[in-house]
Amino acid sequence: MRVYVPLTLPGLAEAHRTGELGPAPLTAYAVTPALREWYLSDDIEELEYAALNRAALASLRLLATRPETARRRVVIAADVPDGEAMPDPDRGLDPGALGEVRIATPVRMTKAAAVHVDGDDAEPDVSAAAAALGAADQGDDDAQFTVDGAEDHELLWYATQEIPNLIALGES
Numbered sequence: 001m002r003v004y005v006p007l008t009l010p011g012l013a014e015a016h017r018t019g020e021l022g023p024a025p026l027t028a029y030a031v032t033p034a035l036r037e038w039y040l041s042d043d044i045e046e047l048e049y050a051a052l053n054r055a056a057l058a059s060l061r062l063l064a065t066r067p068e069t070a071r072r073r074v075v076i077a078a079d080v081p082d083g084e085a086m087p088d089p090d091r092g093l094d095p096g097a098l099g100e101v102r103i104a105t106p107v108r109m110t111k112a113a114a115v116h117v118d119g120d121d122a123e124p125d126v127s128a129a130a131a132a133l134g135a136a137d138q139g140d141d142d143a144q145f146t147v148d149g150a151e152d153h154e155l156l157w158y159a160t161q162e163i164p165n166l167i168a169l170g171e172s
Contacts, residue, residue, distance in 0.1 A: 001081070001082050001084070002030065002048060003051075003079075003080055003085050003101060004028055004029045004030065004051050005029060005059075005075065005076045005078060005163055006027070006029070006055045006059035006062060007062070009069065009070045009167065010071075011074065012074050012076070012163065016109065016167060019109050019110075020106040020107060021076060021109065022102075023106060024103065024106050027058065027100060028078075028085060028102075030051050030101045031050075032087045032099050032100075034087065035050060035054075043161040052155070054098060054151075056075055056116070059073035060126065060129055060130055060133065060140045060147070063126065071123045071124075073116075073117070073122075074115065075116040077113045078112045078117075080103060080107060084104070085101040087100065088100065088102055106172035114157055115158045116157055117155060118155060118157065121153065122153035125152065126150045126153070128146050128149065133147055
């Protein structure tokens with residue numbers, strides 16, 4: 001099963017250093033039955049893109065709690081055995097939990113398939129979105145518009161061999 005794990009650049013550096021995504025349990029995003037029902041598509045690429053976008057929003061939430069962190073959303077796509085990533089049955093109907101899964105054990109970085117990271121041009125919008133997230137959650141339409149502005153930026157795809165170069169982005 002392909003899962004999308006939200007991170008920050010320092011989180012990516014830590015995963016690279018330790019060789020695993022953790023500590024467990026991990027929150028990730030995947031094509032779950034609830035996501036399929038919500039998205040109304042049978043196209044697996046579209047569904048995986050929706051799961052990736054859910055993880056990107058979760059990465060934005062991580063950034064909102066870490067103002068000192070480089071303002072780039074980071075998502076690692078990894079493959080885990082079927083059954084290792086399970087939806088939380090208590091949150092199955094929560095719209096905020098669509099596609100959310102829990103992974104009970106750390107995921108080895110050798111299982112990572114790719115890394116998705118915002119480009120330079122996204123930083124101002126991601127920064128503004130992270131700052132506006134709390135107000136958007138409280139129903140502020142202007143703040144939600146700002147948060148949605150970050151979604152206008154596609155995450156860029158990187159091979160796992162490029163992780164050291166990506167880590168340098170967070171250190172500059």
